Amino acid sequence: MMTIRGAAYVAGIYEHPRRDIPDRTLFEIHTEVALGALADAGLTMSDVDAVFCDGTAGFGPLSLVEHFGIHPSYFDSTETGGSSYLAHVGHAAAAIAAGKCSVALITLAGKPRTGRSVVSYAQGPETGFESGWGVSGAPHTYALAAQRHMYEFGTTSAQLAEIKVAASIHAQYNPNAYLPYAVTVEDVLNSPLVADPLHRLDCCVVTDGGGALVVVSPAVARSLGRTSAKILGHGEAVKHTSNGGIDLTYTGAVWSGPRAFAEAGVSVADIKYASIYDSFTITVLQTIEDLGFCKKGQGGKFVMDGGLVAPFGKLPFNTDGGGLCNNHPSNRGGVTKVIEAVRQMRGEAHPAVQVPNCQISLAHGTGGSLGSKHGSVTLILGQEDA
């Protein structure tokens, strides 16, 4: 069976350094991050033959390609919320493996702070049954998942807070982080309740910004002077309400994870670093269980005692400070998850949080809602010679 293992490399990354961008348009931010990632790889816009974007970039890839002024032979606008860009990496690798393209550009931009959300979805059949109840923000439905997890497994608010604390310890070393300072469990528990049991500090930051990735063929990767990260495996899945049978205690990572591990030919024990989607603390807790880093229901114990703190915790995670403290551009944290994993593979994370001998890493995205439906995407990356 054909797989994408080793068929493509992440050769360029760029995270917009700003968190408030009132003076640039959405499309100008797309261009800025695209040029940044291409320069990081040692490539230019004229090398790009594939473009990937989410549903916020105007009329799918049409607006973006026109804006960039290029004529790619391949495009994809898979929209699964914040996990879109991890899906784009997997899809780009498959397209490269199939010979459809050799330099794929993936961009994200958004201005939830100083602009407005541009996402508008067509009405799905669930309309009227998942709205009208006063759901006006992501915390409301993620809180339903947290409450049920607590009920079934005895997970506590203090355990969820440990996840924020670990992210904040890492954010101290990131001068671009929106919240570049350490917080304590007490700080989290004393922050106002947004939607019980989630406090304000259980939630990610809201930031303007963007990021970009350049995925290339092995031949292009070899021609570049820059260290790339090898794409070893990819898995994706949609978890939905299953005809009134929703179970709020697990995520689609139970399916995307095994698919990615199988393709990569590695196991959880091989993962030295993980970027775990952290829209909320509960998102992290359920995901690390579902990926198999601990048993279902044991996530609360796993994150205690610095379990997620780099470089020496059981599972160093989100060493840029994550969405919880650093950046969640466009209310979507997927692209930054891949970016920090590549930094770790290259040995270019901040020295205080660089995981030694970081040969294999994982990046996971969760887009949509744990409380209804979401797209889960898992990527496994290795060092260039992995």
Place this chain on the structure above:
Amino acid sequence: MLPAPAPVINSTTAEFWKATTEGRFILQRCDACDIVLWFPRRNCPKCWTEDVSTFDAQQTGTVYSFTVVRKGKGAFQNAGPFVIAYVELADGPRIMTNIVDCDIDALHVGMPVEMVFHDTGEGSALYRFRPLSA
């Protein structure tokens, strides 16, 4: 009372919402594979037949999960703290809803609840739940 904004109604959901104005909560059941459907649909999501029937469902259930929204937006901006929940119906489906007329500090997973209808004034009523009266 908690605001009751009118839902969007289409040809598939019209019968469901009309029933709510009569104090009825109807569910669909697949004639072929006998499963209960949620939410209203043309096709069974298991066997995809269009042969589905409706029945008047029991108006009781238990709280599967809940959250207290401390400050709402839009129509709920001035509602004060309110409860969003999933209720597991006696007939099976877990449905998103609100819990009303309750002491939020006494609310808990597993609590028995019964349905109430809040008229939207636009040809529909929202199905919500309150603690089951003893």
